[in-house]
Amino acid sequence: VTDRTASDVTLRVHVAGAGLIGTSVGLALRGRADVVLTDVDEHHLATAVGRGAGRAWDGSTTADVFVACVPPQLVPGVISAAMDSRLAAVFTHVASSQSRVQLQVESQVPDASAVCGGHPLAGRERSGPGAASARLFHDRPWVVCPGTSTSVRARDAVRRLAAECGAVVIEATPHDHDAAVALVSHLPQLAASAVAAQLLNGAATALDPLQVAGPGVQDTTRIAASDPRLWVDVLRSNAAHVVPLVRALSDDLRDAADALEALADADAGRRHADAEQVEAATERLEGLLARGVAGRARLPLKRAGARDVHVVLVSVPDRPGQLAGVLAAAAAAGVNVEDVRVEHLPGRPRGLVELLVAEAEVRRAREALASSGWDVVDAS
């Protein structure tokens, strides 16, 4: 490594925009780079500087990398202005969709070869410099997205920036990045919101459906509690990839409803349906559910052998320290808890703790917990 971004030379970084991401970049680089900060919001800037994310830019210092941590629609203008003032050698941004911004960069910026986009996948439900963290990017993917005009020097500088922030550097074209996040981020967001929106339709009967809501609907709708305005912008900027996926999802659901209606009609004798028609409808519905099982299995949920992970349920009083006690008892027995989930039961003084452990450790976990006095649901 002999170029001027070599890791033995201190990286000089100019962060424009001291929000959650910009301030976190500064905090992550503390001791690893020389960081200057700018923000149109003086309060944000002061907070970021106060937290140690860097020093306020003096109006003249130049940098190796300029990072535009601003809303996507502002990126081309901010980078153009910074380039005009020769503030840095390389320019990047952190837009959650890349193709549109890259297109604008290529048409608006004096030298597009000095620009390489990037997207740290480290979304948080909060925003602002107060929510920033030195470890926000730690072990999370940071997709570095060179355009066709991007120079190797620009790409390598952005790769180094992401690595210095502790992220896992992944390289992809803007197109491939956008296709990927459409599938694993934008589509699930819209689907979760649409399912949650249906919950507003539930008050027409004497039984409030929320009384019987379990962990399934909780999980399925968790990300629906996100800022609608922010998400309109995100979805709009990646519409080319999101629209076909949303249409495919809508079509699959309509097909499922059609199949289900055909089965219901046959069951009720409302329509003449021969065995073949019923079988075809069953296969369509079962086919969608089976594709769901296969799609779900592609997600890296467990480190290895997802099939042999089992649940151990413990009923605990809903007060401080219970969860820690359960896990301490499991740890004392040498049981590796792969994952844990807590369910608070509405209006009840107890909660349920679900421990996921390898099948080989289920018995030991149960025995250890029960013998420590915990109320193991499967222990009788």
Add this chain to the structure above:
Amino acid sequence: VTDRTASDVTLRVHVAGAGLIGTSVGLALRGRADVVLTDVDEHHLATAVGRGAGRAWDGSTTADVFVACVPPQLVPGVISAAMDSRLAAVFTHVASSQSRVQLQVESQVPDASAVCGGHPLAGRERSGPGAASARLFHDRPWVVCPGTSTSVRARDAVRRLAAECGAVVIEATPHDHDAAVALVSHLPQLAASAVAAQLLNGAATALDPLQVAGPGVQDTTRIAASDPRLWVDVLRSNAAHVVPLVRALSDDLRDAADALEALADADAGRRHADAEQVEAATERLEGLLARGVAGRARLPLKRAGARDVHVVLVSVPDRPGQLAGVLAAAAAAGVNVEDVRVEHLPGRPRGLVELLVAEAEVRRAREALASSGWDVVDAS
């Protein structure tokens, strides 16, 4: 309380079907009722008896309550046969949708007044008597669903059965029950499966979308890993309530795709769109997302003040005991951890632990964890 199901008299229960639910009923009633078991599968029966769920039926003993823990389509036949043989005074079942079964009971069973349906909401991803648990129903809703012909005696006996099993007894008509579970169970199941099914479409680019999959898509698709055959039966039996919800969801998603496409066309200058049209499309999309936020807020996620619960992130080595250590440190500082979530980072030797704590305890939690040597992500 003076009738013959009064709680000072030992309840005699006949459980037909020693699967997950039937065996769990037997285990839950141990020491609280006299339970006999039957199953066409001798292996299941032996396992249930071996686990202490009751004794094998001798072919003559009668019971107060007969519980048909068999697939819904078999319920009317099983109850008719049991009634013909005068095996019990009251008959119930545990079907996950109630109206259709109740209709069949009323048309097929000699005395429908002795029948009262019920549905314990205690689904598990596993099945069979080996997965059964004495605490499966503990503090979970058990919806008791009398039909219009059901006697008070039958209803009360089923209420008592559910209460003896440790469940929270909720009473609803079969119709209201089915409408509720369509919304909070059947719709989310189909939606999660349909989103997960889309994940199979992700291999067409150089970047595998699963490389950038985060907790959002994990949560949204978790319940997609369920048995397709079983769910076809469940959805089919409740089609009358499920179909309109699935159609509404499909329509909302299609509308969102239309709005998004209109915005993308306007952005790309592909179509003349005035400011009003763009605003209308934005409002439709933002409206759906905002309804999602409102619907999500109806779910009883936290015991109180969901807004003041914050996340504390801790990075831990992916090995036994780490989670317990983190929680023990929180407990030692008197911090009440409301919920916890673990994210394993694919291919990385570390995981992230998310602790949900009240806002007032965030600072104390961070300080306590950091001073115990834990790698608190927000602590810098």
